[in-house]
Amino acid sequence: MTPELFFKCIALWWDPSYASWIYFALFLPIVILVYNFTPEKERFRVLLLASWFYFITLSGWLFLIHILEVIWTWQMGLAIQRLSDNKELKRKEKNKRKKKVLAVGILSLIAVLFVLKYLDFTGMNIVKLLTVFHISREWKMLNLAIPLGISYYTLEAISYLTDVYREDIQADPSFSHVALYMGFFPKIVEGPITRYGDDAKALFSGCPITYENLTAGYQRIYLGAFKKLMIADHLAPAVDSVFKWNEKAGSIALFGAVIFTVQEYMDFSGAIDIVIGSAKIFGIDLAENFMQPFFAKNASDFWHRWHITLGTFFRDYIFYPVSVSKPVMKLTKNIKNLFGKTISHFAGPTIAIFCVWISNGLWHGPKWNYIFYGMYYFVLIFIENIVEKPFLSLLEKIHLTEESISVRLFRFIKLTFIVLIGEMFFRAETMEDGFQMFRMIFIKYRPHKLVKHLGSFGLDQFDYWTVTISFIIIVIYGVLKEYKYPLKERFAALPKPVRWAVWYLMIIAVVIFGAYGNGYDKAGMIYAKF
Amino acid sequence: MLKKLNQNNSFNGILFAVIFVIILSILSSLVKPDFGQVYNIVQVNQKLESFSKEKENTIDVIFAGNSEVYSTFSPLQLYLERGISSYCMSESALRLCDALELTKASFNTQNPKVVVLEADAIFSDADPHKDDYALPTNFIEDLFPIFHYHIFYKSFITKKMKEKNQDLKVEHPLRGFIKTDLAVPYTGPADYMNREEQAAIGEDSMRYLERFREFCEEKKVPLVLTAAPNPNSWTWSRHNVLQAYADKYGIPFVDLNLHIEDMGIDWNVDTMDGGNHLSFKGSEKASSFMGAYLSENYKLPNHYGEKAYEDWERDNKEFEVY
Numbered sequence: 001m002t003p004e005l006f007f008k009c010i011a012l013w014w015d016p017s018y019a020s021w022i023y024f025a026l027f028l029p030i031v032i033l034v035y036n037f038t039p040e041k042e043r044f045r046v047l048l049l050a051s052w053f054y055f056i057t058l059s060g061w062l063f064l065i066h067i068l069e070v071i072w073t074w075q076m077g078l079a080i081q082r083l084s085d086n087k088e089l090k091r092k093e094k095n096k097r098k099k100k101v102l103a104v105g106i107l108s109l110i111a112v113l114f115v116l117k118y119l120d121f122t123g124m125n126i127v128k129l130l131t132v133f134h135i136s137r138e139w140k141m142l143n144l145a146i147p148l149g150i151s152y153y154t155l156e157a158i159s160y161l162t163d164v165y166r167e168d169i170q171a172d173p174s175f176s177h178v179a180l181y182m183g184f185f186p187k188i189v190e191g192p193i194t195r196y197g198d199d200a201k202a203l204f205s206g207c208p209i210t211y212e213n214l215t216a217g218y219q220r221i222y223l224g225a226f227k228k229l230m231i232a233d234h235l236a237p238a239v240d241s242v243f244k245w246n247e248k249a250g251s252i253a254l255f256g257a258v259i260f261t262v263q264e265y266m267d268f269s270g271a272i273d274i275v276i277g278s279a280k281i282f283g284i285d286l287a288e289n290f291m292q293p294f295f296a297k298n299a300s301d302f303w304h305r306w307h308i309t310l311g312t313f314f315r316d317y318i319f320y321p322v323s324v325s326k327p328v329m330k331l332t333k334n335i336k337n338l339f340g341k342t343i344s345h346f347a348g349p350t351i352a353i354f355c356v357w358i359s360n361g362l363w364h365g366p367k368w369n370y371i372f373y374g375m376y377y378f379v380l381i382f383i384e385n386i387v388e389k390p391f392l393s394l395l396e397k398i399h400l401t402e403e404s405i406s407v408r409l410f411r412f413i414k415l416t417f418i419v420l421i422g423e424m425f426f427r428a429e430t431m432e433d434g435f436q437m438f439r440m441i442f443i444k445y446r447p448h449k450l451v452k453h454l455g456s457f458g459l460d461q462f463d464y465w466t467v468t469i470s471f472i473i474i475v476i477y478g479v480l481k482e483y484k485y486p487l488k489e490r491f492a493a494l495p496k497p498v499r500w501a502v503w504y505l506m507i508i509a510v511v512i513f514g515a516y517g518n519g520y521d522k523a524g525m526i527y528a529k530f
Numbered sequence: 531m532l533k534k535l536n537q538n539n540s541f542n543g544i545l546f547a548v549i550f551v552i553i554l555s556i557l558s559s560l561v562k563p564d565f566g567q568v569y570n571i572v573q574v575n576q577k578l579e580s581f582s583k584e585k586e587n588t589i590d591v592i593f594a595g596n597s598e599v600y601s602t603f604s605p606l607q608l609y610l611e612r613g614i615s616s617y618c619m620s621e622s623a624l625r626l627c628d629a630l631e632l633t634k635a636s637f638n639t640q641n642p643k644v645v646v647l648e649a650d651a652i653f654s655d656a657d658p659h660k661d662d663y664a665l666p667t668n669f670i671e672d673l674f675p676i677f678h679y680h681i682f683y684k685s686f687i688t689k690k691m692k693e694k695n696q697d698l699k700v701e702h703p704l705r706g707f708i709k710t711d712l713a714v715p716y717t718g719p720a721d722y723m724n725r726e727e728q729a730a731i732g733e734d735s736m737r738y739l740e741r742f743r744e745f746c747e748e749k750k751v752p753l754v755l756t757a758a759p760n761p762n763s764w765t766w767s768r769h770n771v772l773q774a775y776a777d778k779y780g781i782p783f784v785d786l787n788l789h790i791e792d793m794g795i796d797w798n799v800d801t802m803d804g805g806n807h808l809s810f811k812g813s814e815k816a817s818s819f820m821g822a823y824l825s826e827n828y829k830l831p832n833h834y835g836e837k838a839y840e841d842w843e844r845d846n847k848e849f850e851v852y
Contacts, residue, residue: 021667021670022666022667026666211539211543460684461691462683462684500546500549503546504549504550504553507550508553508557511554511557511676511677511680512557512676512680512683513680513683514680516680517660517667517671517677517678517680517681518569518570518571518660518678518679518680518681519570519572519681519684
């Protein structure tokens with residue numbers, strides 16, 4: 001057997017992506033068993049070894065980069081802690097030194113992320129910019145390999161160091177603890193981006209496996225697998241086909257925006273369900289990342305419900321620090337003197353929001369589409385902040401409230417359109433394609449083109465039906481959850497044979513109608529690439 | 531086993547799993563095909579359903595393989611030109627394992643006198659498992675075939691759906707051949723076979739090729755190997771590998787790529803997609819060539835005008851093929 005063949009065997013043998021049976025029916029049960037047989041105090045080591053095994057099988061030697069970053073974060077945390085604990089230093093001097101260590105710690109982590117993820121993009125754009133000045137240079141693409149989940153664990157490391165700096169938490173003297181926090185296998189691929197202060201206790205306590213946690217965890221895993229295999233992975237070939245943009249019609253562009261939005265939501269929130277379910281089995285309650293985002297009243301609220309942990313990270317580690325930073329405070333003061341109080345109120349938050357959204361766009365990856373996507377939401381949320389008060393006054397004048405059905409319907413339609421257009425630019429192959437698709441929706445809608453090509457997007461009638469019915473089920477589930485209907489309690493009150501029959505039906509439905517195995521190309525996890 | 535799981539909960543868990551395994555086993559026995567293991571059960575079922583419409587013992591030649599077959603050999607043309615009755619047992623990207631089962635099944639109702647196997651399927655994935663090396667997944671699929679054949683339901687296409695799908699609608703009348711108006715020229719070099727390649731027949735392909743050969747020997751039906759004109763993938767290396775196999779067992783090998791000039795193939799109009807498949811015009815030339823070869827080398831009856839073949843002529847007129 002050649003080495004090439006050997007690695008091919010391993011790669012195919014071992015496919016632990018979250019929606020693969022290898023993950024939830026082989027890898028996870030083995031970890032659960034070993035974990036439970038291990039003494040309580042040592043259980044976190046089982047989770048750590050499982051996480052490293054998982055990481056190495058997916059990322060190979062890039063694991064070394066991860067480990068180096070963990071060591072760095074651990075040591076920098078301890079360095080900050082030592083300064084905090086130093087009673088000989090004066091407060092001002094102590095803060096100054098702590099700030100310096102924090103800056104070195106964070107900038108080093110960002111530098112690694114920048115080199116691995118953004119260097120080619122930056123180099124290429126600098127070369128393009130130089131051509132404007134008639135300077136001809138060539139950028140040789142480095143195409144560096146990126147460790148699994150680097151965008152997620154880098155933010156976790158930043159939050160850890162900042163929280164130690166702020167003295168919200170104590171730096172952990174245990175390397176294993178920091179390593180597990182930054183590399184816990186369920187959340188390493190797609191987040192959620194958690195805080196050390198929230199996770200630590202449960203992560204390291206070695207909570208025993210209980211029947212309640214085991215069943216609740218696997219039920220949540222089922223929900224995630226349902227979303228991914230019944231909806232997201234079915235839609236994957238159609239999304240790829242539409243965004244190749246061979247058939248230029250507005251109806252097809254809008255269709256593409258709709259199916260990509262559905263695919264992305266089901267893929268990402270499905271993966272997060274599997275992540276949260278997996279952690280739940282070990283008694284760890286990870287932060288939720290989604291909260292029925294399409295029930296949001298506006299774009300700002302949408303981001304309080306969509307990729308929540310990324311939003312709260314930006315809020316706590318970019319928005320607040322930027323808002324109260326010296327240059328911004330000074331600028332606000334100057335604006336107040338020049339233009340008055342009302343405008344100055346907007347200045348600080350607007351600068352901070354701009355920093356948040358440029359970071360959001362860049363975090364997704366080195367692509368102009370993502371930067372545009374961030375700026376798109378910056379502009380929309382800025383406008384929303386301005387018009388919200390006049391809008392509420394208008395409602396009052398026409399005797400409507402925010403809860404009126406017509407107002408909620410208007411907001412739902414507006415938000416849906418905003419999200420769809422945003423996702424269309426986000427997924428478009430190039431910015432030119434994005435603008436062309438957007439233009440076509442208004443100029444050349446051509447609905448007949450969509451009808452004609454519906455069968456040529458890689459989905460047959462059965463796939464469309466599977467996606468539609470599954471989508472309706474998830475929407476109903478979301479509505480019940482939003483209105484806090486006690487579905488779990490009602491279901492638990494049913495006789496056991498009925499409950500079991502329902503579960504068998506639901507599992508068999510995924511076994512039969514899921515997009516996996518023969519007849520389907522394996523679809524990756526969308527947010528794993530960020 | 532798990533410390534905090536009390537006996538009752540453990541029993542419940544085990545019972546739930548046991549019932550689930552029973553359900554999987556029942557479903558597996560229901561969906562597992564009567565014939566051997568195949569890769570794409572939907573394609574195989576659809577082809578068998580289409581083939582079942584042929585009157586018994588009316589097909590003399592079976593063309594087996596993937597899309598190269600149904601775009602190259604036209605049974606209606608062979609019938610009109612030489613009275614040869616044939617059928618394209620082929621589907622898009624059909625694997626060799628599926629082609630074998632389709633060929634075997636054709637002998638249940640027909641009495642073929644020649645089996646022609648096209649080479650592209652031999653140089654492609656041949657195993658019923660999606661990934662040959664995904665051992666745990668393949669093990670589970672073999673244990674519970676419901677996971678392997680879970681798309682079985684896609685075979686249950688309603689009549690209305692079939693009428694909407696042009697390919698399915700005309701598949702039977704054209705005897706498996708697919709007619710297309712597409713023509714995208716091949717613009718590469720004329721001596722495409724000189725392209726460098728270290729071709730080899732894969733382990734799985736060899737296993738199924740051997741089964742093909744053994745099956746034909748068992749049925750005492752000559753097996754003919756052929757390679758459709760394909761400037762994008764066919765090379766001397768592939769030719770030599772297959773020729774060596776053919777020589778070893780004394781199997782005739784008709785490589786159409788060696789007869790491009792004899793057939794009069796014009797790559798500007800005779801390929802539908804830049805060289806991967808022949809266009810309708812190209813298929814006319816290749817079918818004529820293959821018809822002449824079959825007539826010269828095998829005693830195939832001329833069925834032209836026979837009553838049992840009235841529908842062949844009717845279908846030709848109805849679908850305005852020739």
